[in-house]
Amino acid sequence: MAMIIAIDGPAASGKGTLGRRLAAHFGLPHLDTGLLYRAVAHHLISAGEALDDVAAATAAARALDLQRLDDAALRGRAMGEAASIVAAMPSVREALVALQRAFAGQPGGAVLDGRDIGTVICPGADVKLFVTASAEERARRRWRELVARGEPADQAAILEDIRRRDQRDAERPTAPLAVASDAHRLDTTHLDADGAFAAALGIISSVMASRTKS
Ligand code: CDP
Ligand code: CDP
Numbered sequence: 001m002a003m004i005i006a007i008d009g010p011a012a013s014g015k016g017t018l019g020r021r022l023a024a025h026f027g028l029p030h031l032d033t034g035l036l037y038r039a040v041a042h043h044l045i046s047a048g049e050a051l052d053d054v055a056a057a058t059a060a061a062r063a064l065d066l067q068r069l070d071d072a073a074l075r076g077r078a079m080g081e082a083a084s085i086v087a088a089m090p091s092v093r094e095a096l097v098a099l100q101r102a103f104a105g106q107p108g109g110a111v112l113d114g115r116d117i118g119t120v121i122c123p124g125a126d127v128k129l130f131v132t133a134s135a136e137e138r139a140r141r142r143w144r145e146l147v148a149r150g151e152p153a154d155q156a157a158i159l160e161d162i163r164r165r166d167q168r169d170a171e172r173p174t175a176p177l178a179v180a181s182d183a184h185r186l187d188t189t190h191l192d193a194d195g196a197f198a199a200a201l202g203i204i205s206s207v208m209a210s211r212t213k214s
Pocket of ligand 1 (some may be wrong): 010011012016033034035037038084113117
């Protein structure tokens with residue numbers, strides 16, 4: 001039976017980590033949709049275009065190829081901030097809808113994580129998770145990642161980045177970060193990645209069990 005798992009949540013809540021683990025567990029493909037917006041921003045920056053150039057951003061989004069998402073160049077902190085600027089453009093979002101839905105529509109299903117998966121991209125997903133954690137805990141996670149990579153980092157500046165990005169994502173008029181009415185909230189403030197994975201598995205099995213009964 002095909003199963004689509006939609007995971008949404010704010011920056012550094014653990015969506016990507018959880019998505020990867022659930023995908024491996026269920027043998028499903030996984031798409032971190034933040035990479036799409038990061039790739040659009042990266043394209044503009046590499047081409048010397050302004051980040052607020054809607055026509056250039058839309059053209060970059062239309063030309064995006066899922067097979068050619070270069071992870072390493074897209075992962076940095078600055079690219080997350082740049083991604084949230086192009087992600088607020090309705091024409092950029094529109095250009096990326098078909099590609100995400102095609103990914104979700106694979107025969108066995110898929111796991112997608114982002115900001116609008118349960119609300120816009122896959123409103124009919126079998127299971128919707130909304131992953132959260134306090135802004136302070138999320139900033140600590142990002143800080144730990146940077147330190148582990150040997151990059152100097154200031155926790156207060158990261159917290160400020162996270163708050164600014166959350167606000168931009170939640171307040172934009174098109175596909176804002178929002179909890180779908182049928183999403184299951186998963187607060188990971190006091191959970192490590194193993195704990196979040198176990199809690200998500202519990203939610204998924206109870207949702208699927210109640211489906212089978214009805
Ligand atoms: O990993 P992190 O949560 O920091 O960021 P990301 O998921 O890679 O997303 C980067 C930015 O892309 C977000 O701040 C959003 O503005 C945007 N995004 C979006 O608008 N919709 C999505 N489905 C995924 C990301
Ligand atoms: O995709 P998103 O930006 O929501 O977060 P992530 O990149 O999956 O996770 C950010 C960092 O938090 C990673 O280093 C994870 O190992 C760590 N973490 C987690 O993913 N889940 C927890 N419950 C606790 C920590």
